[in-house]
Amino acid sequence: MTNLIAGLRAEGRRLTRPRKAILDVLEKSKYPLSAADVHARLKREQVAVDLVTVYRTLAVLKKLGLIAQVELGEGQFRYESRHGREHHHHIRCRGCGRIADLMLCPLKKLTALVERETRFTVEEHSLEFFGWCPKCQ
Ligand SMILES: [Zn+2]
Ligand SMILES: [Zn+2]
Ligand SMILES: [Zn+2]
Secondary structure (H helix, E strand, O other): OHHHHHHHHHHHHHOHHHHHHHHHHHHHOOOOEEHHHHHHHHHHOOOOOOHHHHHHHHHHHHHOOOEEEEEOOOOOEEEEEOOOOOOOEEEEEOOOOOEEEEOOOOOHHHHHHHHHHHOOOOOOOOOEEEEOOOOOO
């Protein structure tokens, strides 16, 4: 564990500049972004960071607990800043791909039940919704 943290710290220092830029991009976004989205936005802001570095930095930021990883049935991960945001879930439109936050979590009771049934300690869960937004209905 100590090694892991030391490793992350070392990596974190090495990636300080891209880390700040990526956190900034994620904080400004209203919905979770893929690595390619982050890369495109950095490019637009003339921050020179290659895609491999974006992937690596996102992994570090996730391990540090600064960002959340979301999978919305697209075959790719998206990421969002945790700063100032409670744990929450998402709904994605099957038509236009629009993503909205659902600022709630209905799984607290279920989590307790899962822990009781399995004797596992639940660390996290995922629950995403898919449907049609008002414009695509
Ligand atoms: Zn839609
Ligand atoms: Zn969200
Ligand atoms: Zn939840």
